[in-house]
Amino acid sequence: MNSSDGKTRDLVTPMPGAGWDFSLSRHPYHMIERPFGPHYCVYNRREMACCFDQLDIEEGYWQLRQKAAVLHTGEFPLQFKGPG
Amino acid sequence: MRPGRCGYGLACYDDGGLIVDGVLLRLEPDLFWYAQADGDFYSWARAHARGMDVEISDPKVFVSQVQGPTSMEILAAASDDGMPEPFGYFGIARVRFGGQEVVITRTGYTNELGWEFYTEPQHDADALWRHLTAAGEPFGMQLFGLDSMHIRRIEAGILNAGSDFDHTTTPYDAGLGRFIDEDKGDFIGKQALTNASRKPRLSGLLCEAEPHIGGEVCIDGNPAGRVTAGAISPYLQSGIGIALMYAPGLAAGTQVTVRCIDGELHAGELAELPLYDKQAEIPRGIRVDIPERKD
Numbered sequence: 348m349n350s351s352d353g354k355t356r357d358l359v360t361p362m363p364g365a366g367w368d369f370s371l372s373r374h375p376y377h378m379i380e381r382p383f384g385p386h387y388c389v390y391n392r393r394e395m396a397c398c399f400d401q402l403d404i405e406e407g408y409w410q411l412r413q414k415a416a417v418l419h420t421g422e423f424p425l426q427f428k429g430p431g
Numbered sequence: 432m433r434p435g436r437c438g439y440g441l442a443c444y445d446d447g448g449l450i451v452d453g454v455l456l457r458l459e460p461d462l463f464w465y466a467q468a469d470g471d472f473y474s475w476a477r478a479h480a481r482g483m484d485v486e487i488s489d490p491k492v493f494v495s496q497v498q499g500p501t502s503m504e505i506l507a508a509a510s511d512d513g514m515p516e517p518f519g520y521f522g523i524a525r526v527r528f529g530g531q532e533v534v535i536t537r538t539g540y541t542n543e544l545g546w547e548f549y550t551e552p553q554h555d556a557d558a559l560w561r562h563l564t565a566a567g568e569p570f571g572m573q574l575f576g577l578d579s580m581h582i583r584r585i586e587a588g589i590l591n592a593g594s595d596f597d598h599t600t601t602p603y604d605a606g607l608g609r610f611i612d613e614d615k616g617d618f619i620g621k622q623a624l625t626n627a628s629r630k631p632r633l634s635g636l637l638c639e640a641e642p643h644i645g646g647e648v649c650i651d652g653n654p655a656g657r658v659t660a661g662a663i664s665p666y667l668q669s670g671i672g673i674a675l676m677y678a679p680g681l682a683a684g685t686q687v688t689v690r691c692i693d694g695e696l697h698a699g700e701l702a703e704l705p706l707y708d709k710q711a712e713i714p715r716g717i718r719v720d721i722p723e724r725k726d
Binding site: 374375376379380383385386388390391393395396397398399402404405406407408409410411412413414415416417418419420421422423424425426427428429430431 | 453454456461462463464465466467468469470472473476480482483484485486487488489490492493494495496497498499500501502505540541543545547549550554556557560563567570571572573574575576577578579580582583665666721722724
């Protein structure tokens with residue numbers, strides 16, 4: 348079975364509805380990050396960009412302090428539904 | 432916590448050791464999302480849900496954060512209906528971005544003014560991103576990686592699960608004791624925490640150079656702790672870090688030497704976290720001055 352980008356192969360695929368997806372997954376904005384040269388870490392079994400070839404880390408810090416910066420995070424929302 | 436609000440939440444093992452932290456969103460009276468940091472919370476939650484009428488699942492939601500002083504202007508420009516009201520610190524709103532309804536929260540990982548948006552499986556993510564970048568461009572919004580945010584989160588004393596704390600540290604060790612409600616009925620880890628030391632072991636660091644993660648922190652030449660996070664702060668013009676000390680309750684200002692990324696021990700001192708903006712006035716929008724860049 349191929350991953351969504353067709354370039355890697357999942358050897359273990361969870362059953363639908365099995366709960367937490369134990370395979371590595373990519374952010375829906377992954378392809379938007381690609382042109383900037385992302386370097387990824389794995390967080391909650393999700394790829395999260397640590398830095399980019401095209402973007403300076405200190406520049407990013409000042410962008411955050413003076414204007415606005417966007418980060419697509421590896422936070423993992425888990426849903427709890429019901430009165431309990 | 433009432434619907435439409437978020438709260439910061441911790442999960443412990445029975446021995447009081449921390450598993451994970453995160454932001455709990457109460458979307459509806461019986462519907463929550465727990466946006467957790469890195470860790471195996473799902474299995475823990477399922478194991479402890481015995482006898483409870485609750486369905487725990489992965490909603491396949493991804494979180495992005497827009498942080499910085501112009502973030503609220505970007506939100507007002509991006510929202511089809513203008514700025515959501517109310518949308519206070521740790522509030523939740525549902526807004527429409529280019530016709531798509533999106534959950535947003537007034538939270539983040541930087542202690543800057545900011546908000547996060549939650550991309551769900553039904554969203555057209557490409558269209559959503561195009562809409563947000565068009566709205567954000569006039570306000571200087573740019574994509575950046577975790578390393579840039581990491582500097583700011585150390586300054587702010589925001590901890591990272593798995594590196595700053597783990598199953599061997601209690602919330603008190605990590606300086607998170609204010610989030611423990613000892614008057615609450617039974618909760619997992621309560622008995623162990625009742626008997627645990629209240630004095631924190633985690634401390635901020637100020638240093639001549641960039642502290643090396645895992646490097647030793649020494650007092651009078653003797654190992655007294657280890658670095659859990661390090662960076663150079665462009666704003667403070669100093670090496671900064673977080674250290675887990677072996678002994679609890681060491682005072683801010685304690686002189687130390689710190690193993691830094693050049694392999695050498697450098698002079699430093701323990702410091703109270705956060706390193707500035709002690710009352711978190713920046714993320715609340717109370718303090719709005721833009722810091723000058725220091726090169």
